[in-house]
Amino acid sequence: MLTVNAYGATSATDPLVPLTIERRDVGPRDVMIAIRYSGICHSDIHTVREEWGKITFPQVVGHEIVGEVIETGAEVTKHAVGDRVGVGCMVNSCRECDECLAGDEHMCANGNVGTYNSTDVDGTTTQGGYATHVVVDQDFVLAVPEAIPYDRAAPLLCAGITTYSPLARWGAGPGRKVAVVGLGGLGHMAVKIAVAMGAEVTTISRTDAKKADALSFGAARHVATNEDGALRALTRTFDLIINTISAPYDVNAYLRTLRPHGALVNVGLPPEPLALRVGSLIGGGKSFAGSNIGSIRETQAMLEFCAEHGIAPETELITADQINEAYDRTVAGDVRYRFVIDAATLA
Ligand SMILES: [Zn+2]
Ligand SMILES: [Zn+2]
Numbered sequence: 001m002l003t004v005n006a007y008g009a010t011s012a013t014d015p016l017v018p019l020t021i022e023r024r025d026v027g028p029r030d031v032m033i034a035i036r037y038s039g040i041c042h043s044d045i046h047t048v049r050e051e052w053g054k055i056t057f058p059q060v061v062g063h064e065i066v067g068e069v070i071e072t073g074a075e076v077t078k079h080a081v082g083d084r085v086g087v088g089c090m091v092n093s094c095r096e097c098d099e100c101l102a103g104d105e106h107m108c109a110n111g112n113v114g115t116y117n118s119t120d121v122d123g124t125t126t127q128g129g130y131a132t133h134v135v136v137d138q139d140f141v142l143a144v145p146e147a148i149p150y151d152r153a154a155p156l157l158c159a160g161i162t163t164y165s166p167l168a169r170w171g172a173g174p175g176r177k178v179a180v181v182g183l184g185g186l187g188h189m190a191v192k193i194a195v196a197m198g199a200e201v202t203t204i205s206r207t208d209a210k211k212a213d214a215l216s217f218g219a220a221r222h223v224a225t226n227e228d229g230a231l232r233a234l235t236r237t238f239d240l241i242i243n244t245i246s247a248p249y250d251v252n253a254y255l256r257t258l259r260p261h262g263a264l265v266n267v268g269l270p271p272e273p274l275a276l277r278v279g280s281l282i283g284g285g286k287s288f289a290g291s292n293i294g295s296i297r298e299t300q301a302m303l304e305f306c307a308e309h310g311i312a313p314e315t316e317l318i319t320a321d322q323i324n325e326a327y328d329r330t331v332a333g334d335v336r337y338r339f340v341i342d343a344a345t346l347a
Contacts, residue, residue: 006131008060009048015324023135032071038129039064039154040339062129063089063115064154078138086142088157145307155313155338163190164302165294166265174198179238182245183210188337191217196309252280260284319345
């Protein structure tokens, strides 16, 4: 076991504090990673505040991790000491179910092992990336191309794959009109990736506050829904809508903006059921769908795509003692567009 410095929660209500956690010994198929940067995902905050259910304390969250391999187990073939690598939302899966065998380990029938707050194969609770080191099975470690700036790569491991996967699956190529609803950590990556795929992208949010940013990310236009009739004016416009907002919204109004055969894909998670009129789907043969992260294989493809197209998240680098403030600012929507912790400040 290795005792490492971390920053974590001791209760659902107290601020996060410096603490230490144990990492398992490096097994034959494990790699030990010296973490360099760790992104702050809104899921981290929901988890430690127990907004998604009871958790085990102390809890170290973080599932947007990049760093350097410093030790490898005897059977490791995929990564070598010195490699720049990443870890996203999962660190293991059953490897036996139909989904795992098909390479869809994020949909594992037995539940994949989350990077934090999950029960690992050895029965311990996993602890995430706000730490100096992590030990992970080689199959769940991604290679992070050198072309992606080190301090900006981390958010790709969650925000990047969460948006890349539906854009790839539902097709965001040339000649396709894509709308991205919400311009936060997820939304701004959806814009950059869809533009790089060749789609014509429209960003939609409540106000014009992020219009200039949206256009700088390559969006063709920005629409503010606080203007009367804004959505109505978009009737039969889009082939694909990626909705990143986690609040209730008028699903029928958005479905109207789809062209026939279009799809509205949700990656945000509103807490309450939505009022979907089935007639909104039937007329134009439309689809209402959801998407959750992506497989390891697809995450690797996303990293290579971002390197090839020169795409990286917009980030604000913080020190460990700024994590609590960053949480409050993330909840308030006051971040452009992702906080990244400099893991050197945890040492
Ligand atoms: Zn996340
Ligand atoms: Zn499985």
